[in-house]
Structures are given as C-alpha cells and as structure tokens.
Amino acid sequence: MSTHVCIARLREFVQELAALLQRHPTEPEILEQGSALLGRLVAYDDWLPEAYARPHPERYQQYLLHADAMGRFSVVSFVWGPGQSTPIHDHTVWGLIGMLRGAEIAQHYARTPEGGWAPEGAATRLLPGHVEAVSPRIGDVHRVSNALADKTSVSIHVYGANIGAVERSVYLEDGTRKPFVSGYSSTELPNLWDLSAERNAVLRVVSAKA
Numbered sequence: 001m002s003t004h005v006c007i008a009r010l011r012e013f014v015q016e017l018a019a020l021l022q023r024h025p026t027e028p029e030i031l032e033q034g035s036a037l038l039g040r041l042v043a044y045d046d047w048l049p050e051a052y053a054r055p056h057p058e059r060y061q062q063y064l065l066h067a068d069a070m071g072r073f074s075v076v077s078f079v080w081g082p083g084q085s086t087p088i089h090d091h092t093v094w095g096l097i098g099m100l101r102g103a104e105i106a107q108h109y110a111r112t113p114e115g116g117w118a119p120e121g122a123a124t125r126l127l128p129g130h131v132e133a134v135s136p137r138i139g140d141v142h143r144v145s146n147a148l149a150d151k152t153s154v155s156i157h158v159y160g161a162n163i164g165a166v167e168r169s170v171y172l173e174d175g176t177r178k179p180f181v182s183g184y185s186s187t188e189l190p191n192l193w194d195l196s197a198e199r200n201a202v203l204r205v206v207s208a209k210a
C-alpha cells in the first residue's frame with residue numbers, strides 16, 4: 001500500500017468529522033459518532049507517517065496532524081516513550097482518545113471535599129482500536145500514561161478546538177492549579193491533500209483502456 005493510500009485514512013477521518021460538525025450535533029452526538037469515526041481510523045496502523053510517531057527520550061510528544069480551518073477540532077498524535085505520563089490535567093473542550101499502538105493507562109480524577117484531586121474509579125487500560133472520551137460534562141480531569149515500560153505507545157487525540165491554543169490547567173493532588181497551553185512538538189504537518197498519485201493511477205487505467 002502506498003503512502004498516499006495510507007494517509008487517505010486520516011484525510012477521510014478529517015472530512016467525515018468536519019461533515020459531522022457541520023450538522024451542528026449535540027455534544028453526546030459528537031462523542032458517540034466521533035468515537036465511531038475515530039475507532040475506524042485507529043482500527044488500522046498503516047497510515048501515521050513515521051515523523052509523527054517519534055518518541056522523545058525525556059517527554060511525551062504531541063504532533064499536530066490536522067487543525068480545522070474553523071477551529072472546530074484538531075487531531076494530534078501523542079507519542080509516549082517508555083514510562084512517560086502526563087500530569088493531572090483538564091481539557092475544557094470535548095476530547096476523544098483513540099489508541100493506535102502499544103497501550104495506555106487513563107485514570108480519571110475527581111475533586112475531594114478538601115479541594116484536592118483523587119483518582120475516580122479504576123484506571124482504564126487502552127489497547128489498539130479502543131476509544132475513550134473526556135469533556136467538562138462527562139469528566140474532564142485525568143492523567144494518562146504509557147502502560148509499557150519498554151516500548152513506545154501512540155494514541156490519536158481529537159479535541160473540540162485547536163487544543164494548542166486553549167488555556168487549560170494542570171493540577172496537583174493537593175488542589176494546586178497551574179494554567180498551561182499545551183502547544184505542539186513539531187512545526188510541520190503531514191500532507192493529507194496530495195491526491196495526484198490516486199488521480200494519476202486512474203488516468204493510467206483510462207489511457208491503458210483507450
């Protein structure tokens with residue numbers, strides 16, 4: 001399968017999510033239908049270019065794969081080196097996490113009566129193909145870790161905004177809050193929009209028949 005055919009999976013996801021949001025769905029509809037779309041994307045591990053799956057020895061990476069021109073969503077590959085994890089953090093917008101490669105542990109947190117944060121429920125172990133959702137409505141504060149001590153893990157995150165421009169918060173368990181904007185690990189994006197290889201393949205078939 002050529003690179004163009006593989007990256008088509010991401011292009012189709014972006015197009016289908018944009019079409020879904022164009023219909024002005026409610027948040028539950030976005031989470032349900034968006035999860036199905038993301039589940040289809042992460043059902044295959046043949047489309048993410050290697051440059052967007054590279055770990056860093058010290059910190060997890062967040063590569064922007066696509067930002068919607070209207071600011072309605074962004075798609076980011078999270079690349080976890082062995083043992084790496086996020087701090088406890090929020091998103092302030094809806095988010096979907098689709099597991100692509102390896103394994104990830106997601107732990108939700110809830111406010112304690114004393115104003116701190118404590119783990120809520122059991123941690124979830126995400127495996128390739130699994131999709132999880134977060135939002136201020138259903139639970140927005142969590143901590144995510146690479147479940148593997150000796151391998152890189154990769155997950156595809158989709159947010160209801162350009163997440164690299166959203167002011168959000170990191171928390172300590174004692175309730176201390178620190179504002180942050182997550183930003184991106186790369187200045188370049190994959191090219192989803194070069195359709196020439198597919199078009200030329202069609203032309204070759206047509207001219208061969210002529």
Ligand SMILES: [Fe+2]
Pocket residue numbers: 089090091142144
């Ligand atoms: Fe998160």
